[in-house]
Amino acid sequence: MSLLSIGTVAFDTIETPFGKAERVIGGSCSYIALAASYFTPKVNIVAVVGDDFPEEKIQVMNQHGINTEGLQIKEGEKSFFWAGKYHMDLNSRDTLTTELNVLADFDPIIPESYQDCAYLMLGNLTPQVQQTVINRLKKRPKLILMDTMNFWMEVAMDDLKATIKMVDVLSINDEEARQLSGEHSIVKAAKVIMEMGPKFLIIKKGEHGALLFHKGEVFFAPALPLEDVFDPTGAGDSFAGGFIGYLAKTNDISFESMKRAVIYGSAMASFCVEKFGPEALMNLTQAKIENRVQEFIDLVQFEIVLD
Amino acid sequence: MSLLSIGTVAFDTIETPFGKAERVIGGSCSYIALAASYFTPKVNIVAVVGDDFPEEKIQVMNQHGINTEGLQIKEGEKSFFWAGKYHMDLNSRDTLTTELNVLADFDPIIPESYQDCAYLMLGNLTPQVQQTVINRLKKRPKLILMDTMNFWMEVAMDDLKATIKMVDVLSINDEEARQLSGEHSIVKAAKVIMEMGPKFLIIKKGEHGALLFHKGEVFFAPALPLEDVFDPTGAGDSFAGGFIGYLAKTNDISFESMKRAVIYGSAMASFCVEKFGPEALMNLTQAKIENRVQEFIDLVQFEIVLD
Numbered sequence: 001m002s003l004l005s006i007g008t009v010a011f012d013t014i015e016t017p018f019g020k021a022e023r024v025i026g027g028s029c030s031y032i033a034l035a036a037s038y039f040t041p042k043v044n045i046v047a048v049v050g051d052d053f054p055e056e057k058i059q060v061m062n063q064h065g066i067n068t069e070g071l072q073i074k075e076g077e078k079s080f081f082w083a084g085k086y087h088m089d090l091n092s093r094d095t096l097t098t099e100l101n102v103l104a105d106f107d108p109i110i111p112e113s114y115q116d117c118a119y120l121m122l123g124n125l126t127p128q129v130q131q132t133v134i135n136r137l138k139k140r141p142k143l144i145l146m147d148t149m150n151f152w153m154e155v156a157m158d159d160l161k162a163t164i165k166m167v168d169v170l171s172i173n174d175e176e177a178r179q180l181s182g183e184h185s186i187v188k189a190a191k192v193i194m195e196m197g198p199k200f201l202i203i204k205k206g207e208h209g210a211l212l213f214h215k216g217e218v219f220f221a222p223a224l225p226l227e228d229v230f231d232p233t234g235a236g237d238s239f240a241g242g243f244i245g246y247l248a249k250t251n252d253i254s255f256e257s258m259k260r261a262v263i264y265g266s267a268m269a270s271f272c273v274e275k276f277g278p279e280a281l282m283n284l285t286q287a288k289i290e291n292r293v294q295e296f297i298d299l300v301q302f303e304i305v306l307d
Numbered sequence: 308m309s310l311l312s313i314g315t316v317a318f319d320t321i322e323t324p325f326g327k328a329e330r331v332i333g334g335s336c337s338y339i340a341l342a343a344s345y346f347t348p349k350v351n352i353v354a355v356v357g358d359d360f361p362e363e364k365i366q367v368m369n370q371h372g373i374n375t376e377g378l379q380i381k382e383g384e385k386s387f388f389w390a391g392k393y394h395m396d397l398n399s400r401d402t403l404t405t406e407l408n409v410l411a412d413f414d415p416i417i418p419e420s421y422q423d424c425a426y427l428m429l430g431n432l433t434p435q436v437q438q439t440v441i442n443r444l445k446k447r448p449k450l451i452l453m454d455t456m457n458f459w460m461e462v463a464m465d466d467l468k469a470t471i472k473m474v475d476v477l478s479i480n481d482e483e484a485r486q487l488s489g490e491h492s493i494v495k496a497a498k499v500i501m502e503m504g505p506k507f508l509i510i511k512k513g514e515h516g517a518l519l520f521h522k523g524e525v526f527f528a529p530a531l532p533l534e535d536v537f538d539p540t541g542a543g544d545s546f547a548g549g550f551i552g553y554l555a556k557t558n559d560i561s562f563e564s565m566k567r568a569v570i571y572g573s574a575m576a577s578f579c580v581e582k583f584g585p586e587a588l589m590n591l592t593q594a595k596i597e598n599r600v601q602e603f604i605d606l607v608q609f610e611i612v613l614d
Contacts (some may be wrong), residue, residue: 088491184396188536208515211532220529220606225518227494259609290613299527300607302566306597 002042003248004114004141005032006133007123007237008103009039009047009071010080012277013096017088018230024277025057026082028123028147031234034281035241035268036121037064039249039287044114045135048102050077060282069111077102089208090232111135116270119248122167123237127159134166143253145169145244146198147236150176165197171240173204178232186211190218200258202243204236212262214255221262222299224270224292231276235269238281242268267292308449309349310555311439312339312420314430314544315410316354316378316499317387321405321583324395325498325537331584333362333389333571335430335454341588342548342575343428344371345596346556351421353377353440355409357384367589376418381409397539398513419445426555429453429474430544434466441473450560452476452551453505454543457483472504475560479513493518507565509550511543519569521562528569531577531602538583542576545588549575575597 012026029047036043043169044067051073058068091204108129120141122130130146146167152160153176164170170193178184181192190201190213201213207229209222247253250260267289271280319333336354343350351374358380365375390404394536417435427448429437437453453474459467460483471477477500485491488499497508497520508520516529550572554560557567574596578587 022515185534185536187532205515208512209529218532218606219609220532221609222516222527222607223530224496225525225527227492229492256610263609263611286439293611297611299525301581302526302528302570303563304567304570304600304604306601 001040001117001142001248001251002116003036003040003045003119003121003244004044004046004110004117004126005029005036005121005123005241005244006046007121008034008080008123009045009049009053010082010234011053012082013081014231014233014276015085016090016231017086019276021231021276024279025060026233026277027080028125028237030061031237031272031278032121032123032241032244033061033066033283034064034278035238035272036245036248037066038268038284038286039242039245039264040067042234042248043067044070044111046108046110046114048072048074048106048263050079050102051075052209053079058174069192070109070114072109074102084233086232090229108133108136115139118142118251120144121240121244122163123240124149127152127156127163131159131166135161143168143244144248145171145240147171147177147240150179153179162197164193167198168271169200170198171202171204171236171243173206175238177185177203181229187218202262204239206232206235206248209241210262210266212258214258217255219255219259219262221259221266221296223266224295224299226270226274232273234278235272238272239269241265263296264289267296296300308425308555308558309351309421310343310347310348310426310428310551311351311353311417311424312343312428312430312548312551312570313334313353313415313437314339314428314432315387316352316360317358317389318360319540319584320390321390321538321540322392323397323538324393326583328538328583330388331586333540333584334387335432335544336584337368338544338579338588339430339548339551340368341371341585342545342579343552343555344373345575345591346549346552346571346594347405348372349555350374350552351418351424353378353415353421355379355381357386357409358382360386362536363488371530374420377416377421379416384409391540392548392595393489393539397536415440425449425558426551427451428547428551429470430547431456432558434459434463434470438466438470438473441470450475450551450554452547454478454547457486460486468503471500473506475574476507476509478509478511478543478550479506479511480543483537484508484510485535494525509569511546513539515540517546517569517573519565521565526562526566526569528566528573528603529606530573531579531599531606533577536580539580541585542579545579546572546576548572570600570603571596574603
């Protein structure tokens with residue numbers, strides 16, 4: 001089924017203890033679309049860049065089957081730019097620069113050819129823009145997945161809650177779940193957040209895996225213990241792209257299917273962090289992805305027969 | 308098979324954001340023995356207390372089938388005492404008081420009736436004392452599991468490494484694994500530590516679960532997401548007690564069996580943290596333990612059929 005992803009397409013300059021990458025392709029929509037492209041051939045994006053964004057980077061997306069008809073290119077303006085530096089443990093980072101540029105007044109225009117999308121991925125952006133996209137679709141998609149971050153909880157909580165109310169699946173990290181709910185216990189936080197609207201909730205714990213909540217049920221997927229992690233940038237978005245890409249491919253949104261989607265999402269995130277920026281998402285194959293998923297299966301497999 | 312556990316038997320005063328418990332039974336050996344007692348009827352302990360340790364607390368252990376013949380009671384001396392206060396997130400704590408008392412010159416005497424033990428659990432103690440216990444056993448046990456902590460890495464690294472070399476399984480937390488190995492990556496740390504001697508390595512990640520390493524293989528067990536965690540004290544020891552208790556019960560030390568043992572250990576730890584001190588380990592039943600293990604099975608179960 002076709003997938004529409006919105007979010008940012010940007011330049012990132014990333015510094016980690018292991019090196020530095022200057023002005024690589026970044027932004028939530030880039031990672032989501034690249035990760036999802038391995039699952040479904042119909043990935044449409046809505047985003048905005050300036051005329052400084054190189055044509056060949058757009059062609060790379062197109063080569064991955066990503067439809068960039070909805071990618072606005074603003075003449076005489078500059079693309080969103082983010083620079084950050086990770087600390088030694090890679091779990092925390094300092095933002096060095098944030099230049100909104102074209103993002104400041106982004107008006108998400110949906111091409112007519114996108115109107116039939118069954119799966120909608122709202123990558124991290126202003127909640128107001130996320131909501132506008134939902135409102136501009138003539139038919140509600142079968143499934144809406146929303147990603148967001150703590151920043152919007154601080155500056156736009158009302159907009160954020162109004163948008164959360166409209167989606168089926170919300171994806172946030174553990175600290176954001178605590179902030180959004182006011183509960184320290186992740187289990188209690190999940191209950192509070194699901195009362196805000198979403199029927200499914202994904203709580204990402206970075207190197208500690210991810211939890212999927214639905215009604216009284218909970219599923220846990222570990223992160224793969226990796227020998228080397230070079231750059232965590234985009235891991236959450238790669239997860240989301242793999243997750244919704246798998247759902248769009250199978251067109252099965254049962255809880256059992258979502259559990260599998262969490263594993264595929266975790267696999268895509270595990271590739272992402274092994275190289276700088278989105279580089280690791282550029283040259284994957286189905287065989288590599290299946291081998292990685294097999295590693296997840298082996299990692300948690302045990303057999304206990306209870307009386 | 309019979310199990311011998313050494314470690315501390317002590318008084319703890321514990322303060323968490325949810326309350327305070329004064330002078331409850333504490334110490335690594337207490338938690339290990341109580342947790343293991345649900346798996347094997349032959350739990351022997353070697354430890355030391357002062358004459359301030361109440362007879363009825365020893366009887367509680369005996370009622371759980373724990374053989375206290377090797378528990379030395381030092382007349383005119385005081386038991387080991389620890390007081391600590393947990394921070395809001397329960398992941399970190401301040402030690403308020405440590406009174407070694409009888410522990411300062413603990414000489415671990417092994418009763419003759421313990422000499423046939425097949426499973427040896429070295430609870431957290433001076434590495435030198437742990438090593439003395441191994442040396443005083445006439446026959447090497449089938450399996451030796453050692454738990455330790457960062458403190459010994461700071462004050463007795465040589466002794467620690469010499470003891471680690473003698474054991475089959477080492478159990479430490481993620482920060483300790485990094486400190487012991489000098490490697491930040493847990494996967495690299497595990498390789499370095501297994502080269503020090505142990506064929507199996509357990510890396511505990513608290514609320515984020517535990518990893519079991521063996522040769523090139525790795526198994527991950529999640530922690531159960533709990534609505535309320537009251538007191539993390541003794542969680543690692545309860546884990547170790549459940550782990551080695553399960554192995555002693557089944558007398559199967561294959562990697563597959565150890566994976567199951569990690570799940571049973573995680574189940575015992577999940578009970579432990581739900582109440583203050585070792586209270587939750589006092590009144591468990593086989594049915595409660597099996598229900599808890601079923602929760603772990605449900606938590607990680609998914610089905611993916613790869614081509």
